Amino acid sequence: MANESVNGGTSIPVPELAGGRPVLGHLMEFIKDPVSTMGRGWREHGDLTRFRLGPKECVLFSGPDAHDVYFKASDQYLDARSVYRFTVPIFGKGVAYDVEPEIMSEQLGFLVPLLRETAMHRFAKIMYQEANQFADELGDEGVLDLPKAMNELTVRIASHCLIGEEVRAQVDEGFAEAYHDLENGINLLGFFLPKLPTKAHRKRDRARRRISRIFNRIMEGRRKSGANPDDFMQKLMHVRYKQGRALTDQEIAGILLTLLFAGQHTSAVLATWTGLELLNSPSHLQEVRSEMQQIYRDPDSTVGFETLKKQVILESVVRENERMHPPLILLIRKVLQPICYQNQEIRPGSLAMVSPAVSHRLAEFFDRPDEFLPERFLPPRNQHRQHHYALIGFGGGKHRCMGKHFAYLQLKAIWTVFIDRFDFQTNGVPAPHYGSWVTGPELPCTLAYKRRSEPVIFP
Numbered sequence: 094m095a096n097e098s099v100n101g102g103t104s105i106p107v108p109e110l111a112g113g114r115p116v117l118g119h120l121m122e123f124i125k126d127p128v129s130t131m132g133r134g135w136r137e138h139g140d141l142t143r144f145r146l147g148p149k150e151c152v153l154f155s156g157p158d159a160h161d162v163y164f165k166a167s168d169q170y171l172d173a174r175s176v177y178r179f180t181v182p183i184f185g186k187g188v189a190y191d192v193e194p195e196i197m198s199e200q201l202g203f204l205v206p207l208l209r210e211t212a213m214h215r216f217a218k219i220m221y222q223e224a225n226q227f228a229d230e231l232g233d234e235g236v237l238d239l240p241k242a243m244n245e246l247t248v249r250i251a252s253h254c255l256i257g258e259e260v261r262a263q264v265d266e267g268f269a270e271a272y273h274d275l276e277n278g279i280n281l282l283g284f285f286l287p288k289l290p291t292k293a294h295r296k297r298d299r300a301r302r303r304i305s306r307i308f309n310r311i312m313e314g315r316r317k318s319g320a321n322p323d324d325f326m327q328k329l330m331h332v333r334y335k336q337g338r339a340l341t342d343q344e345i346a347g348i349l350l351t352l353l354f355a356g357q358h359t360s361a362v363l364a365t366w367t368g369l370e371l372l373n374s375p376s377h378l379q380e381v382r383s384e385m386q387q388i389y390r391d392p393d394s395t396v397g398f399e400t401l402k403k404q405v406i407l408e409s410v411v412r413e414n415e416r417m418h419p420p421l422i423l424l425i426r427k428v429l430q431p432i433c434y435q436n437q438e439i440r441p442g443s444l445a446m447v448s449p450a451v452s453h454r455l456a457e458f459f460d461r462p463d464e465f466l467p468e469r470f471l472p473p474r475n476q477h478r479q480h481h482y483a484l485i486g487f488g489g490g491k492h493r494c495m496g497k498h499f500a501y502l503q504l505k506a507i508w509t510v511f512i513d514r515f516d517f518q519t520n521g522v523p524a525p526h527y528g529s530w531v532t533g534p535e536l537p538c539t540l541a542y543k544r545r546s547e548p549v550i551f552p
Contacts, residue, residue, distance in 0.1 A: 104437060152446065179284050220250050220254070224510035250357075260311065367410060385513060413467040416459065449485045450532070
């Protein structure tokens with residue numbers, strides 16, 4: 094068991110990272126470059142290392158064996174809810190981390206039918222439709238603000254697929270702006286002080302109210318008209334908890350926002366990194382295009398679930414970007430009861446952490462870890478299968494992101510359209526920007542593009 098010491102022996106403290114300062118601990122170094130700080134912990138101490146962020150003691154679990162203990166621990170030992178309470182102003186009261194684990198599990202259960210393979214067939218068509226429309230709007234040539242473009246496009250896709258056409262229709266009429274302000278409310282300061290009345294937090298709270306009004310107006314209109322569209326908002330209006338109670342409009346709005354963030358926020362960043370790395374590697378770009386030419390050589394073929402599924406080289410590119418640039422560089426749980434790993438005890442009250450950004454760069458598990466090598470995820474190497482917690486860009490265990498396959502499908506649809514329609518000129522791959530909870534590239538991040546004269550796929 095996770096709380097038992099090895100061989101029944103006496104447990105020892107987890108070794109502490111060198112260089113901590115009085116009062117602040119490793120906080121200033123961590124804020125400047127959290128991945129380097131945590132990576133130094135692996136190099137100094139291996140699987141477990143302890144460091145302090147101000148008064149808070151943190152323990153980093155690195156490598157698949159340590160991940161195994163971390164992700165398999167029950168909520169009685171490692172608790173996510175107490176850590177992610179900072180999301181309550183984003184999603185609202187009564188949902189996600191504002192409720193008891195059993196209620197959250199029931200709410201997540203409402204999402205399961207939406208993410209089954211049968212739904213993905215319909216989603217793939219929408220993804221292709223939205224990517225095509227976006228590409229058409231770009232014209233024949235210009236300069237693309239890549240992070241901004243990927244954020245806008247994934248908002249369109251996620252709102253259309255996961256909520257409904259009425260919300261998608263309002264993306265350009267205030268919803269996208271409000272959603273952007275809501276996104277900016279997820280930051281490192283908000284993690285520690287979510288109620289601090291900063292400018293970003295005030296805009297976050299106004300945006301949450303604005304989006305709730307949009308959702309409420311749509312639901313009220315449906316009730317009055319008797320409309321019953323086949324989308325997830327409507328499904329939530331009909332579902333019941335186990336005890337028979339219907340969801341309130343506030344709960345529906347919160348679950349929809351939780352779903353939208355799961356399907357969009359990290360996807361936009363991963364889509365940005367995927368484009369940057371692929372476009373800066375001509376040999377891999379040619380391999381992806383050759384694969385597309387093979388799959389879409391029939392003039393009647395089109396982008397859909399089955400054809401996207403065949404694009405295994407492009408999927409390996411997405412996986413390699415998940416490895417090199419995981420959008421969430423840190424996953425956190427609060428330790429409620431003592432946990433022992435390799436005879437080292439993690440004390441209650443501390444924060445247990447896993448860093449995909451650190452573990453994905455360990456040479457012991459991924460050869461030449463700092464190089465962009467998508468082929469590592471193709472047969473016969475299949476490095477993501479060497480351990481079930483080797484690749485953890487979407488988390489692991491009971492808290493693994495349910496939207497992983499939706500994200501893969503979305504990114505493949507987007508870049509299938511973009512690299513088929515355009516040639517790009519790049520300025521290299523920027524450094525990561527650690528000022529946000531979700532880690533994208535340093536800005537500005539732009540690409541010059543020009544429409545290709547002979548695309549393989551025709552809309």
